[in-house]
Amino acid sequence: MFKHFNIIFLLLFIFCSNNINAEPFDSMTVVLNLNSNFNNNDFHNYWEPKTGFEISGRTNFYSGMIELGITYNKNKSLSIDQPDYNSIYSFVGFGFNYKINNSFSNYIGLRMGDYYMDFDDPDIHPELKSEHEFYLGAITSVQYSLNKRYAFNLSLEHYKIFTYKRIYLWFVSVGVAYSFDSPKWLKEFLQ
Amino acid sequence: MNSKLFYLLIVIFLIISVSVAGETTGNRIIDKKEIEASGITQLSEIFTLIPEWSVSSIDGVTWRVSPNGLEPFHHQRWKIILDDVLLDFDFWGTKPLDMIPINISQIVFIEVINIPGIYFGEFVESGALHFHTIDSNKKTTLKIEGNLANETGDPGPYRYTKHTSSNVDRLAENIGIVFEKKFNNSSFSINFKNSVHFPTDPVVFEDNSEAIEGEFPKQNLLSGGIKCRIDKLDLSGGMSYFEDFHDFYYLVTKALNNSHHFLNASYPMYISNNLNITTKINISSNSIKDHWNKYLLLNKKIVKPSIRLDYTNSKYKISSVFEYKSYKNKLKNYVNNDGYTLENINIFKSRLLFDYSFSKKINNSISFEYYQNFNKYNSAFSDKLEIKIDNHHSLLLGGFIGIQFFEDLNYYMPSLFRDIYISPIKGYHENVNYLSFLEWVYNHSENLQIKLTFFHNYYYNYCGDSQNCRIDGNIFSNQLSVKYNNNNFRAKLYYGLSLNSKDLETYDPRKSIPKYTIQLTMNYSLYSDISFWGKIKYTSSTFWTYHDSTLDDMLIADLTIRKKLMKNKAVFTFGLRNILNDTQRYHPSGASFDLNYFVRFYINVI
Numbered sequence: 001m002f003k004h005f006n007i008i009f010l011l012l013f014i015f016c017s018n019n020i021n022a023e024p025f026d027s028m029t030v031v032l033n034l035n036s037n038f039n040n041n042d043f044h045n046y047w048e049p050k051t052g053f054e055i056s057g058r059t060n061f062y063s064g065m066i067e068l069g070i071t072y073n074k075n076k077s078l079s080i081d082q083p084d085y086n087s088i089y090s091f092v093g094f095g096f097n098y099k100i101n102n103s104f105s106n107y108i109g110l111r112m113g114d115y116y117m118d119f120d121d122p123d124i125h126p127e128l129k130s131e132h133e134f135y136l137g138a139i140t141s142v143q144y145s146l147n148k149r150y151a152f153n154l155s156l157e158h159y160k161i162f163t164y165k166r167i168y169l170w171f172v173s174v175g176v177a178y179s180f181d182s183p184k185w186l187k188e189f190l191q
Numbered sequence: 192m193n194s195k196l197f198y199l200l201i202v203i204f205l206i207i208s209v210s211v212a213g214e215t216t217g218n219r220i221i222d223k224k225e226i227e228a229s230g231i232t233q234l235s236e237i238f239t240l241i242p243e244w245s246v247s248s249i250d251g252v253t254w255r256v257s258p259n260g261l262e263p264f265h266h267q268r269w270k271i272i273l274d275d276v277l278l279d280f281d282f283w284g285t286k287p288l289d290m291i292p293i294n295i296s297q298i299v300f301i302e303v304i305n306i307p308g309i310y311f312g313e314f315v316e317s318g319a320l321h322f323h324t325i326d327s328n329k330k331t332t333l334k335i336e337g338n339l340a341n342e343t344g345d346p347g348p349y350r351y352t353k354h355t356s357s358n359v360d361r362l363a364e365n366i367g368i369v370f371e372k373k374f375n376n377s378s379f380s381i382n383f384k385n386s387v388h389f390p391t392d393p394v395v396f397e398d399n400s401e402a403i404e405g406e407f408p409k410q411n412l413l414s415g416g417i418k419c420r421i422d423k424l425d426l427s428g429g430m431s432y433f434e435d436f437h438d439f440y441y442l443v444t445k446a447l448n449n450s451h452h453f454l455n456a457s458y459p460m461y462i463s464n465n466l467n468i469t470t471k472i473n474i475s476s477n478s479i480k481d482h483w484n485k486y487l488l489l490n491k492k493i494v495k496p497s498i499r500l501d502y503t504n505s506k507y508k509i510s511s512v513f514e515y516k517s518y519k520n521k522l523k524n525y526v527n528n529d530g531y532t533l534e535n536i537n538i539f540k541s542r543l544l545f546d547y548s549f550s551k552k553i554n555n556s557i558s559f560e561y562y563q564n565f566n567k568y569n570s571a572f573s574d575k576l577e578i579k580i581d582n583h584h585s586l587l588l589g590g591f592i593g594i595q596f597f598e599d600l601n602y603y604m605p606s607l608f609r610d611i612y613i614s615p616i617k618g619y620h621e622n623v624n625y626l627s628f629l630e631w632v633y634n635h636s637e638n639l640q641i642k643l644t645f646f647h648n649y650y651y652n653y654c655g656d657s658q659n660c661r662i663d664g665n666i667f668s669n670q671l672s673v674k675y676n677n678n679n680f681r682a683k684l685y686y687g688l689s690l691n692s693k694d695l696e697t698y699d700p701r702k703s704i705p706k707y708t709i710q711l712t713m714n715y716s717l718y719s720d721i722s723f724w725g726k727i728k729y730t731s732s733t734f735w736t737y738h739d740s741t742l743d744d745m746l747i748a749d750l751t752i753r754k755k756l757m758k759n760k761a762v763f764t765f766g767l768r769n770i771l772n773d774t775q776r777y778h779p780s781g782a783s784f785d786l787n788y789f790v791r792f793y794i795n796v797i
Contacts, residue, residue, distance in 0.1 A: 046352055062718060075348070082351040092765065112765075112788075117347060127389075127409075128350075128358065134343045134788045162786060163347030164356040189757055191720065 025190045028182050029058045031141075031153055033175030035071065043167050046082050047075040054173060056091075058107075059182060059190070067093040067109065083121040089135065089159070090114050103145050111137035115161045135161040143177055151177040219243065219303040219672075225681070228714045228724040230751040230766040230791050231295055232338040233365060233386060234288040237320070239749075241303055242685040242710040242728065243644070243670055244318065247703075248777040250390045251361050251784055252410065253287050253436075258305050258318025259626055260646040260668025260689060262703040268317035268593075274324055274418070276427060276455045277313045279475045279493050287436065288320075290451055292416030292429030294367035294382050296336045296793050297324040305644070306628055307562075307573045307591040309510060309548045314564055316571050316593050324380075324418075332371040333797040339364050340789035343772075360389035361784055379419040386412040410435045428454040449479045467501040493517070511547040556580070560589075583634050591626040625649040638677050644670040665692035666704070681714040705744075707731040720755040746773050757794075764791040 033056075037049040056069025071089040095109015115135040119128075141155035153175050161167040182190075221240050229240060238246045238254050247263040248254045255263045267286060271278045273293065280286055302321040304310055310319060340362035346355050367384035388410040416429035432450045453475035460468045473495040497514040550560040556579040563572050575589035626648050633641045646668040667690040675682045687708040709729045716722040726749040733742045751766035768787040769775050775784040 042354075043348075047348060062721075082348065085348055114341075115347075119348070121351075131345055131347060131358075132341050133345055133347055134341065134786065161347065162343035163349060164344045164359075165346075165349050165354045167347065191756070191758060 024061050025059050025182050025187045027060060027179060028186070029177050029179045031056050031058065031069075031175060031177045033153060033155060033173035035073070035155075035157070035171040035173035037073070037169055037171050039168070039170040041168060042165070043169070046079065047077055047085075049087075049169065050074045050076055054175070056093075058097075060097075061094070064094055064096045065107070065109070067091075067095065067111070069093075083119050085117050085119045087118075088116040089137075090116070091135075091137065093137075093139070095139070105143045105145075105151075106140065107143065108140045109138070111139060113137075115159075133161055133163050135159050149179050151179070153177045219305070221301040221303060223299055225712075225714070226295065226298055226301070227762065227764075227793075228681075228722060228751065228753065229712075229726070229749075230724065230753070230764040230789065232340055232362065232789050232791055234291055234293070234295065237288065237301060239726070240712070242687065242708055243303070243305060243672070245689075245704055245708075246777065250388075251775075251777065252289065252388055252390065253285050254777075255285065256318075258303075259628075259648060260666060260670075260704070261648055261650075264703060270313065270315055270319040272310070272313060272319055272321040274322070274427065275425075276453075276457070276473065278453060279473070279477070279495075280451060281477075287433060289386060289412055290414060290431035290433055291322065292382065292384075292414045292431055293322060293324055294334075294336060294369050294384050296334045296367070297369055297380075297382060299323045299325065306575070306587065306589070306630065307571075307626065308560060308575055309562055314562060314571070316573070316591065328373070329371075330373050331797050332369070332795070334369045334793065334795055335367070336369075336791070336793040337364065337366040338789055338791035340787060342785055342787045344785040358391050359785065360391045361787060362789065363387045363389050377419065377421045381415070381417050383415045384412070385414075386410075388412075423459055425457045426455070428452075447479050449477065451478075452476050465502055465504055467503070469499045469501075470497070471499070472496045505552075507549065507551040509547070509549050585632050587628070587630040587632075589628055591624075591628075593624045593626075624651075638675055640674045642670075642672045642674075644668075644672075646670075666690070668704075679716045681712075683710075683712045685710040703733060703735050705730045705733045720759075722753045724751040724753070725749065742776055745776060746771055747775055761792065761794045764793075765789070766791070 031054070033054040034051060035054055036051050050073060052071060052073030054069060054071040056067050058065045058067040069091055071091075073087050075085050075087055077084045091111040091113030093109045093111035095107055098106045098108070100106055113135060115133045116130065117133070118130045121129065137157060137159040139155055139157045141153055143151040143153050145151045153173075155171075155173045157171040157173065159167075159169045159171070161169070219241070221237065225240065226237075231237060231240070233252070235248075235252050235254055238244060238248075238256060243258070245257045245260065245263045246254055247256075255267060256269060257263045258269050267281065269286075271280050271286060271288070271291065273291060278291065280290065300323050302310075302319075302323065304315050304319040304321065307314075307316050309315070310321065313319075342359050342361040344356075344359045346358060349355055350358075363386075365384065365386040367382065369380065369382040371380040372378065390410060411434040412431065413434075414429070414431040416427070418425075418427040420426075430450065430452045432448070434448050436447050436449050453473065455471070455473045457469060457471040460470070462468055474493070475495075476492045478491075493516065495514060495516045497512055499510065499512045502509045547564075548560060548562040550558060552558045558577045560575040560577075561572075562574070571591065571593040573589065573591040575587065578586045578588075580586060626646060628647070629645045631643045635641065646666075648666040648668070649663070650666070651663045669688045669690075671686045673682075673684045685708070689704045689706055689708075691702055691704070707729070708731070710726065711728075712724070712726045714722065714724045726747075728747045730745050730747075732744045734740075735742055747768075748770045749766065749768045750770055751764055753762060753764045755762050766789050768789070769784060770786060772786045
């Protein structure tokens with residue numbers, strides 16, 4: 001099923017791309033989520049990603065939305081041969097927001113960024129204690145508006161990390177989104 | 192089949208061309224827009240924008256190139272010119288471009304010279320890169336730039352499992368700052384940059400003895416430049432220090448620290464409307480602080496005063512350069528090839544060079560240039576005929592003969608280095624190169640330009656002793672480039688076909704040229720503040736004679752996204768190189784690069 005995910009996602013992405021937004025950077029949405037990993041592959045024979053958190057900001061950008069954010073997870077080792085490590089995903093993304101009705105909206109987007117790993121290994125060479133790797137991600141989320149500013153957020157995220165042996169991770173995350181008009185200084189910076 | 196198609200294309204093109212109507216140059220221009228759009232993070236990456244030059248690199252940072260269709264390992268006679276000043280910047284054939292003390296944001300354009308001739312008083316026999324950095328009319332400028340980059344394919348957490356693999360890194364971070372100030376009749380600029388690279392690709396890594404001992408190669412480059420103009424007097428200077436420079440380590444099994452300094456002053460005097468005299472003095476030094484210097488002879492100081500005379504009238508132009516060049520190599524406890532010991536010796540050489548060129552404008556559309564230089568070890572003759580057929584078409588044709596003798600270097604260098612750095616074929620110390628070229632330029636409109644270039648290289652190597660070691664052969668390089676520019680969209684298509692004569696020996700290094708090279712670059716501005724740049728390059732399989740191995744063909748695709756910020760005061764660039772992850776190979780015994788990614792920023796503070 002996951003094999004065809006990229007194609008399905010791309011089709012959805014194109015479908016949603018017709019949505020036209022307001023002037024760039026007019027409004028902003030800050031999303032705070034708790035995430036949990038739920039897939040199982042080779043990676044999970046060695047580590048268990050613990051519940052983490054994500055903070056991101058989205059703003060309308062021409063026909064879509066751009067987002068910037070970070071996700072943190074601690075990866076607990078399942079054996080003494082492997083150390084625990086902290087991972088931080090810092091990303092930039094682009095996607096589309098599709099309004100289903102007055103209460104529900106759907107965001108679908110692509111992310112790319114840097115996967116930072118910090119190993120809890122006192123014996124390792126200092127140059128190798130931390131490492132960076134590129135990753136690609138896809139996200140789809142449903143938002144339920146609680147009022148004009150606040151919304152409940154449920155997301156499904158998929159990440160491909162470009163290590164020599166690739167790492168594939170799926171996350172489900174829940175949290176809140178807060179929307180507001182962009183402050184003038186931020187708007188001027190982004191323009 | 193493909194070569195037939197190529198020639199058919201040329202014939203059709205020539206037939207069309209004759210009936211239509213240009214500008215002829217032996218140059219390519221890489222302008223600021225192209226440099227910024229491609230997201231170049233360091234000067235050496237500029238070669239990725241010059242498909243006309245054949246290139247090789249062991250690490251993606253130091254490169255060996257050939258501008259005239261020859262294999263890139265051959266002696267590096269191409270030159271680096273910075274704002275009309277020739278930089279004596281050569282570590283036995285390796286020219287680490289990143290050591291040039293300028294920042295990327297200072298570059299206004301780069302002139303890529305393929306055709307032999309005189310450019311700004313300097314004779315270029317085998318190509319040159321001329322960096323132009325004189326900038327805007329703004330009175331005061333302060334620019335900060337930097338980037339972070341990484342190569343994918345690291346082991347990540349799998350390092351601790353049975354799936355472990357080597358750590359791979361190619362690029363890391365650069366930071367640079369430029370300050371420029373302009374006054375009424377004078378200007379001043381100062382810049383500084385620091386780059387750090389971690390060339391830990393497995394092949395490079397294993398080649399480095401320091402790495403084997405557990406050290407991680409970390410190339411650290413510190414470089415700064417200063418430039419000022421007081422009325423007509425130009426003064427410039429720079430220093431670069433490269434820590435862990437590793438282009439020699441497959442020879443010396445370690446990375447070396449090298450540095451380069453230069454100081455230049457030039458003053459033009461206008462004697463009359465026709466006669467112009469320019470006096471110049473250039474002092475430069477290359478040095479390596481390591482005992483290997485006594486073998487590599489890199490601690491070289493050069494003092495070069497010159498006087499150039501240009502006489503021009505309506506019909507012809509005569510230029511002559513009198514140059515006195517002195518070298519000083521300091522050697523300590525040096526044991527030469529024959530076992531002689533030379534202690535605390537200064538090798539001092541001086542040469543008086545005399546170059547002259549004559550160019551004549553036969554009529555409004557035909558001009559002719561003849562050049563000759565005299566040098567004991569390296570003499571050259573070239574002539575060029577430029578014909579402007581009409582407003583759309585121009586034609587450049589000419590020839591070049593270069594003769595190099597290696598006697599002096601043979602005496603000083605141990606055979607290992609002589610073989611690799613002086614003559615690519617063991618034992619050869621006389622080298623004659625005949626190059627003929629033809630370039631046809633068709634400017635269809637202001638937006639569309641088509642260029643066809645042919646190089647025919649005939650090479651003759653002779654060792655001069657009783658062995659039968661004469662080698663000669665022909666290499667034909669055929670290049671087609673089509674350039675389209677408009678406000679929002681730019682594209683450049685390059686097709687190169689290289690043909691070797693069958694009489695080249697199997698292990699002749701000149702066979703190390705890919706037969707086919709195709710490169711397409713496109714730049715599209717989606718909105719006023721956001722643009723995309725993409726490149727796709729195909730190189731056919733290549734037989735690398737030095738390593739007796741065949742490199743597979745490769746398809747490399749790059750993509751860059753740029754976003755302007757702060758009302759165009761800042762630019763943020765994100766780029767992916769080698770998206771298809773078709774391992775990028777420049778050198779069979781060197782590194783192979785996977786997907787790379789980088790972020791780059793540039794802020795115009797004042």
